[in-house]
Amino acid sequence: MFTIFHSESIWTGTDMKKFNEIRDVLDREGIPYKYKVKDRLGDWNGSGTFRGSVGSAGIPADQSKQYEILVEKKDMAQAQNVIKIKLS
Template identity: 50%
Template structure:
């Protein structure tokens, strides 16, 4: 079970391709994980959302969502190794 005390953030980013690579690799190696997706333009302020007040012109659509992957602290070292391999391939 994932809680604030026994999990840690592995990766935060806006690139959906890298997000998919990471969670596919974690699935392949049977490392439990959770993910959260946050709509950056859908945040509510005093009078409506950010996109509702300012519009979305000029904001790249690929950066509209922020992805966050969490793993258990006991699996963090192995997950970081996987992440470093994916980042090397991406460069």
């Protein structure tokens, strides 16, 4: 059963192309994964969101989201190997 307690992050970043490439490799190899997408400008800072307080100036649009891919701990070594081989 895939749960947060039995999974580890294999990749975290802001590059959507790389995010999709890694997911494609994991799909082809039959390695189960989950992913999270975090809107960094939507973070709560106590008096509102970051974007609401200071705007989005200085933050490139392609870096406003942070992506994370998680795999089960038992599949971590295999996932690292196929990603390393396929994306090198």
